[in-house]
Amino acid sequence: MNIRTPDELAKLRTTGREALLTAHTRVMVGMATCGLASGAQKLYDALQAQATAQELDLSILPTGCRGACYLEPLVDIVLPGQARVTYARLAADDVAGLLAATTAGGVYAERAIGWSPAEPFLLDDADVPYGSAESAMTGATPSLASLPFFRNQLPIAMRNCGFIDPTSIDEYIAKGGYAAAAKALTTMEPERIIAEIKASGLRGRGGGGFPTGRKWETARKAHGEPRYVICNADEGDPGAYMDRSIIEGDPHSIIEGMIIGAYAIGAHQGYLYVREEYPLAVERLRLALRQAAAYGLLGTDLFGTGFDFTLQINRGAGAFVCGESTALMASLEGRVGEPRAKYIHTVESGLWGKPSCLNNVETWNNVPAIIQRGADWFAGIGTEGSKGTKVFSLVGKVNNVGLVEVPMGITLRQVIEDIGGGVPDGKKLKAVQTGGPSGGCIPEEHLDLPVDYESLSRIGSMMGSGGMIVMDESTCMVDVARYFLAFLKDESCGKCVPCREGTARMLDVLTGICEGRGQLGDLDLLRDLAAVMTDGALCALGTSAANPVLTTLAHFADEYRAHIEEHRCPAKVCRALITYTVLPDQCTGCGACARACPSQAITGKAKEAHVIDPGACTRCGLCMESCRFAAIEVR
Numbered sequence: 001m002n003i004r005t006p007d008e009l010a011k012l013r014t015t016g017r018e019a020l021l022t023a024h025t026r027v028m029v030g031m032a033t034c035g036l037a038s039g040a041q042k043l044y045d046a047l048q049a050q051a052t053a054q055e056l057d058l059s060i061l062p063t064g065c066r067g068a069c070y071l072e073p074l075v076d077i078v079l080p081g082q083a084r085v086t087y088a089r090l091a092a093d094d095v096a097g098l099l100a101a102t103t104a105g106g107v108y109a110e111r112a113i114g115w116s117p118a119e120p121f122l123l124d125d126a127d128v129p130y131g132s133a134e135s136a137m138t139g140a141t142p143s144l145a146s147l148p149f150f151r152n153q154l155p156i157a158m159r160n161c162g163f164i165d166p167t168s169i170d171e172y173i174a175k176g177g178y179a180a181a182a183k184a185l186t187t188m189e190p191e192r193i194i195a196e197i198k199a200s201g202l203r204g205r206g207g208g209g210f211p212t213g214r215k216w217e218t219a220r221k222a223h224g225e226p227r228y229v230i231c232n233a234d235e236g237d238p239g240a241y242m243d244r245s246i247i248e249g250d251p252h253s254i255i256e257g258m259i260i261g262a263y264a265i266g267a268h269q270g271y272l273y274v275r276e277e278y279p280l281a282v283e284r285l286r287l288a289l290r291q292a293a294a295y296g297l298l299g300t301d302l303f304g305t306g307f308d309f310t311l312q313i314n315r316g317a318g319a320f321v322c323g324e325s326t327a328l329m330a331s332l333e334g335r336v337g338e339p340r341a342k343y344i345h346t347v348e349s350g351l352w353g354k355p356s357c358l359n360n361v362e363t364w365n366n367v368p369a370i371i372q373r374g375a376d377w378f379a380g381i382g383t384e385g386s387k388g389t390k391v392f393s394l395v396g397k398v399n400n401v402g403l404v405e406v407p408m409g410i411t412l413r414q415v416i417e418d419i420g421g422g423v424p425d426g427k428k429l430k431a432v433q434t435g436g437p438s439g440g441c442i443p444e445e446h447l448d449l450p451v452d453y454e455s456l457s458r459i460g461s462m463m464g465s466g467g468m469i470v471m472d473e474s475t476c477m478v479d480v481a482r483y484f485l486a487f488l489k490d491e492s493c494g495k496c497v498p499c500r501e502g503t504a505r506m507l508d509v510l511t512g513i514c515e516g517r518g519q520l521g522d523l524d525l526l527r528d529l530a531a532v533m534t535d536g537a538l539c540a541l542g543t544s545a546a547n548p549v550l551t552t553l554a555h556f557a558d559e560y561r562a563h564i565e566e567h568r569c570p571a572k573v574c575r576a577l578i579t580y581t582v583l584p585d586q587c588t589g590c591g592a593c594a595r596a597c598p599s600q601a602i603t604g605k606a607k608e609a610h611v612i613d614p615g616a617c618t619r620c621g622l623c624m625e626s627c628r629f630a631a632i633e634v635r
Helices: 006-020 033-037 040-053 092-103 169-174 179-187 190-200 212-221 242-249 251-265 279-294 325-332 361-373 375-379 412-419 453-458 477-491 497-514 521-536 547-555 557-565 592-596 622-626
Strands: 025-030 058-063 075-079 083-087 112-116 228-233 269-274 299-302 307-315 356-360 389-396 402-407 429-434 440-443 467-472 580-582 632-634
Touching: 006 169, 006 179, 025 033, 025 040, 033 040, 033 242, 040 058, 040 092, 075 092, 169 251, 169 279, 179 251, 179 361, 190 212, 190 251, 190 361, 190 375, 212 251, 212 356, 228 242, 228 251, 228 325, 228 361, 242 251, 242 279, 242 361, 242 389, 251 269, 251 279, 251 307, 251 356, 251 361, 269 279, 269 325, 279 307, 325 356, 356 361, 361 375, 389 412, 402 412, 412 429, 412 467, 429 477, 440 477, 440 547, 477 497, 477 547, 477 557, 497 521, 497 557, 521 547, 521 557, 547 557, 592 622, 622 632
Parallel strands: 025 058, 228 269, 228 356, 269 307, 389 467
Antiparallel strands: 025 075, 075 083, 083 112, 299 307, 389 402, 429 440, 429 467, 580 632
């Protein structure tokens, strides 16, 4: 099939919608990386086997991540004319009951968590895919929109994730896919597209937050041919997986966004630079590229306009610094991934010295929605300076781990406590780290801070690509700063002295503090090193590397002083500053701790209180893990 006109696309969309809304029941299994890690493949195979054995009239299909990773494996049963029922934490043992309830037209109550409308989410006539509080469903199953995790979310970037089969271009088209590209190429001049993106207020979602429309405008006006568009999918922040999940669940949205961007700036070639460790994302992108080319949506004369555009995938080599635009382009050219000075802008002289427009996955993914719904719609969401929504990976010490997409301006407290369900085990929230390894640690007293570019920057953190790591009272903030500096030191390309030497020296100082060798003068030294790195480093990795240290020094100075002056780790994390002690009144002499100890530091007779030799103890904590009587204490 070769789609040559918008009318042909519209006909295919109508046919696809009819297929999605027939009386045929669809079973959608969440098979993104998070689902597969939780056993989704076994569940999918069991569903296929039993449906075949029972000759059931069902379509069993893969889908992407809904964001609720803590509930995986997830399955949606789409009952035509009724509702989409979502089931969580399913296992192969649940398959028989699930299929029996489904074929009877009912709900498998043991695993059902909520329902939403069966009608697929469409960009041109719906705002959220979770629906209202009204449905044909009755009984005890609540509306998915009423659940805390989903209630305050507004999926735009993740509008299709978990709702379509990501391996099917027909399903993407049925939900309005490529309509924005058709509209842009056939009814809009490039300058009008750029004006629409500027009016929307879309800013780069990869970390810098630069206005997307301004970047496109500069690239279009820059001298030089050819021009290039690039998607940065080299997601390397610890705990971040937003881009991976969008690619796995909705690959065509990125392709469509790049088609529009390429037409707007006058580019005919694009590159998708994808992290090496994302095999499933690459697999689904490759399939999507083949499908788009087969439908005439990539290649020559798109929509009969004479516009040509092709895309290819390049694999990142695993270097965190290649998330930086100039280092990424150097890598694309086959050179070592090192950044260059910023006085030459990549939109004027980027890939092979030509004008190049680089945006990340989430930025490109937002473009079709803006073109289809209009700039005013997107600009009406968020804050004055931060428009639209942002996807965050909510991880760490939080009950509801997963991806959340929320309007800009929502508070950290709403994200962590309302959507995330708060801190587990009754512990107290201590801090949240935003913006990846170069972000800052924000203490609990600032949880009512709005999540937008300006507010996070003012407190010493950043939006970054969207990592959000929650920490509880058992977290040592000095050790957290040490951890992030160790990561950044290893990932520094070493090209510039401030970053290469600064991260190494700062890590040495933090390690000394954690090991009980710190001095009060070290705190001033850390601040001096931070100033030099911030002013002198070549790229954002170096200029922002000190953020974890500066924010922990600002908000948790008492922990640094306890490590230095009292040789004590208040969180009882730093091994050199803690001791393990047996509580005689609680020890039964069972010997479990002695058997678990790798250094034979625990002695004692059977049924008598044991003793730990502090000189031989390696502070590994295995004794505490093995004790069933809470008889071992950390001091």
